[in-house]
Amino acid sequence: xxxxxxxxxxxxxxxxxxxxxxxxxxxxxxxxxxxxxxxxxxxxxxxxxxxxxxxxxxxxxxxxxxxxxxxxxxxxxxxxxxxxxxxxxxxxxxxxxxxxxxxxxxxxxxxxxxxxxxxxxxxxxxxxxxxxxxxxxxxxxxxxxxxxxxxxxxxxxxxxxxxxxxxxxxxxxxxxxxxxxxxxxxxxxxxxxxxxxxxxxxxxxxxxxxxxxxxxxxxxxxxxxxxxxxxxxxxxxxxxxxxxxxxxx
Amino acid sequence: xxxxxxxxxxxxxxxxxxxxxxxxxxxxxxxxxxxxxxxxxxxxxxxxxxxxxxxxxxxxxxxxxxxxxxxxxxxxxxxxxxxxxxxxxxxxxxxxxxxxxxxxxxxxxxxxxxxxxxxxxxxxxxxxxxxxxxxxxxxxxxxxxxxxxxxxxx
Numbered sequence: 001x002x003x004x005x006x007x008x009x010x011x012x013x014x015x016x017x018x019x020x021x022x023x024x025x026x027x028x029x030x031x032x033x034x035x036x037x038x039x040x041x042x043x044x045x046x047x048x049x050x051x052x053x054x055x056x057x058x059x060x061x062x063x064x065x066x067x068x069x070x071x072x073x074x075x076x077x078x079x080x081x082x083x084x085x086x087x088x089x090x091x092x093x094x095x096x097x098x099x100x101x102x103x104x105x106x107x108x109x110x111x112x113x114x115x116x117x118x119x120x121x122x123x124x125x126x127x128x129x130x131x132x133x134x135x136x137x138x139x140x141x142x143x144x145x146x147x148x149x150x151x152x153x154x155x156x157x158x159x160x161x162x163x164x165x166x167x168x169x170x171x172x173x174x175x176x177x178x179x180x181x182x183x184x185x186x187x188x189x190x191x192x193x194x195x196x197x198x199x200x201x202x203x204x205x206x207x208x209x210x211x212x213x214x215x216x217x218x219x220x221x222x223x224x225x226x227x228x229x230x231x232x233x234x235x236x237x238x239x240x241x242x243x244x245x246x247x248x249x
Numbered sequence: 250x251x252x253x254x255x256x257x258x259x260x261x262x263x264x265x266x267x268x269x270x271x272x273x274x275x276x277x278x279x280x281x282x283x284x285x286x287x288x289x290x291x292x293x294x295x296x297x298x299x300x301x302x303x304x305x306x307x308x309x310x311x312x313x314x315x316x317x318x319x320x321x322x323x324x325x326x327x328x329x330x331x332x333x334x335x336x337x338x339x340x341x342x343x344x345x346x347x348x349x350x351x352x353x354x355x356x357x358x359x360x361x362x363x364x365x366x367x368x369x370x371x372x373x374x375x376x377x378x379x380x381x382x383x384x385x386x387x388x389x390x391x392x393x394x395x396x397x398x399x400x401x402x403x
Contacts, residue, residue, distance in 0.1 A: 063344075064329040064372050112298065112354035113306050 026065040027171055028153030029056045032194055034174070035152060036069065038181055039191025041220035046075040046196040070152040070194065077198030079205045095215040095249070100228075101133035102245040111238055122161040122234070122242045130163070133246035138163045139178075143226035144186050144213045146206035148233045150193045155179075158232065159187075181221065189213065189221045203233030203243070210247050276315070277301040281395035284385050288352055290314040296353035300393075320383045321402060322349040327360060329371045341368040347381060347399055358393070362400030375401075 033053055039045035050056065050069050059069035082092065089096035105125040107114075126138075135141045147162070149155045159170035164178075164185065173179055179187035188194075190209040193202050210229035212218045227249045235241045270278065273289060277300050280287045288297040289312035291305035298305075298312055305312055327345040330337070343360040360381060363374040381399035389395035 061331045061369075064331065066328075108306050110302060110306065112300060112302065112356065114355075 026153075027156070027174065028066060028070050028151070029053065030174055031149070031152035031155045032056045032067075032070040034180055035149070035155075035188045035192040035194045038189050038221060039195035041181075042190050042195075043219070044077070044196070045191040046073055046077070046198075047191070048195070066151055066153065072150040072193045072197035072202075073195070075196050075198040075202070077196060077201055077205075079198075079201040079208045081204060081208055081211065093215070097211045097214045098248050100246045100248045101129045102243070103129050103132070104241065104243040107236075107238075107240040109240065114238060119157055119161040119234075119239060119242070121240075122158065122232070122244075123163075125242050125244050126162050129244045129246060135246060138230070139165070139185055141228060142185055142230045143228050144189060144210060144223050145179075145230040146188055146190060146192070146209045146232065147230075148193055148203060148206055149188065150197060152194050155187065155192070162230070162232070181223065186223050189218065189223060200235075203235065206233045207231040207245055207247070210245075214247060214249050271303050273301045273303040273312070278391040278393070278395075280317075281393070282389045282391050284383075284389070284395075286318050286320045286349060286383065286396075288316050288318055288349070290316060297351060298354045299349040299352035300354070300356055302354065318350045318352075320349065322347045322352075322381055322399065324360065324375060324377060324379045324381055325355055326377065327375050329368070331368060341371055343371060343375060345375070345381070345399065356393070358396060359398040360400070361398035 030053075033051060033056055036047065036051035036056070039048050040051060050059065056067065056069040059067045062068055062071055084092060103125060105121050107121045130136075130138065145162075147155055147158045149158065156170040156174060159165055159173055159179070160167050164170070165173045178184045181189055190196070190205065196202065196205070198205070209218070210231040213223055213226050214229055216222060229247045231245045231247060233243045277287050286299065287301060288299040289301040290297050291308055291310050291312045292314065293308040293310045294305060296305065297316060299318060301315070302312060304310065325346040325348050327343055329341055329343050331340050333340055338359075343363070345358060345360040346355045347358055348355045360375060362384065363371060365371050365374055380402040382402050383396040384398050384400050386395050386397040
């Protein structure tokens with residue numbers, strides 16, 4: 001429910017024309033359509049149905065303006081990642097993936113201070129991680145990204161926080177297909193959390209999906225020759241905790 | 250032979266726990282019993298917190314000065330719930346982010362007293378920035394629900 005409030009706040013700021021402009025109507029369904037279409041190509045995805053705009057827009061309203069098909073399911077699942085020294089990694093894999101930078105951030109537990117307009121702590125974290133990893137232009141420097149979006153519209157707030165676009169232009173990015181699987185920066189090739197939400201492993205999954213993409217092992221959802229990827233996960237009922245990792249070949 | 254079905258059992262764990270509220274929240278909740286909405290102020294940055302806070306997040310100071318507000322606020326954001334969730338009222342109902350007076354913080358509460366025929370009409374009944382006032386519960390125990398809900402100011 002807090003999540004619906006977060007999104008409403010975001011849309012309201014957009015509707016008012018500043019600092020985010022250009023989204024007078026609810027657009028979250030379009031993120032859901034993109035992610036649910038991607039899930040069709042992922043044999044590990046939990047939900048692989050309901051991907052047409054009509055199905056998403058006609059699914060039951062849960063907490064206005066968010067509909068059922070914009071909400072994550074409860075899934076069972078597991079993810080394993082093997083972390084090793086550089087030497088051992090080269091022995092274990094012909095295509096090891098390197099962690100160029102990884103960091104986390106935590107917000108205050110007291111929710112009254114929040115204005116629910118954006119993911120302001122994620123923005124701070126991105127600045128730190130990008131600096132460590134030498135990322136100057138996220139949209140150009142990243143080839144793939146997996147963002148934690150238990151509710152589809154969160155993706156838009158994350159585009160903003162992660163600097164994929166000028167602040168407030170996230171809706172254009174979505175509308176122009178930039179983040180579709182064959183776009184300039186594919187986001188949530190796996191179908192994202194909207195399609196598979198297996199608790200904590202769902203957070204690890206964002207990192208695993210980027211590793212698979214870089215290794216060229218993402219099967220039907222494989223993006224062509226990605227070299228640098230961004231994995232994002234968060235936790236806490238208001239998204240108090242964020243983790244970002246820049247992975248490279 | 251059909252595909253063997255995997256069985257599922259439904260269960261839930263009942264957890265009792267108590268949360269020590271500390272001085273600031275205790276004073277704030279006690280005042281609700283008397284139909285008073287208090288705030289406390291940071292001596293350094295001057296921000297008012299409603300509900301009261303044990304410390305200022307920016308200055309790390311204990312807000313020591315207390316003020317009484319008239320309880321009127323504005324809707325900063327809201328959602329309308331259409332589904333039944335455990336421990337929540339029967340839908341439809343409105344949850345709002347409400348800023349009381351000039352507080353630096355907001356409180357989450359129900360918005361009621363709306364006129365509608367069908368649930369789908371509810372979102373149109375509320376607007377961001379709308380003035381609201383508290384409707385007090387009959388039996389007050391020192392709890393945020395001593396305010397039954399907020400309603401639009403006529």
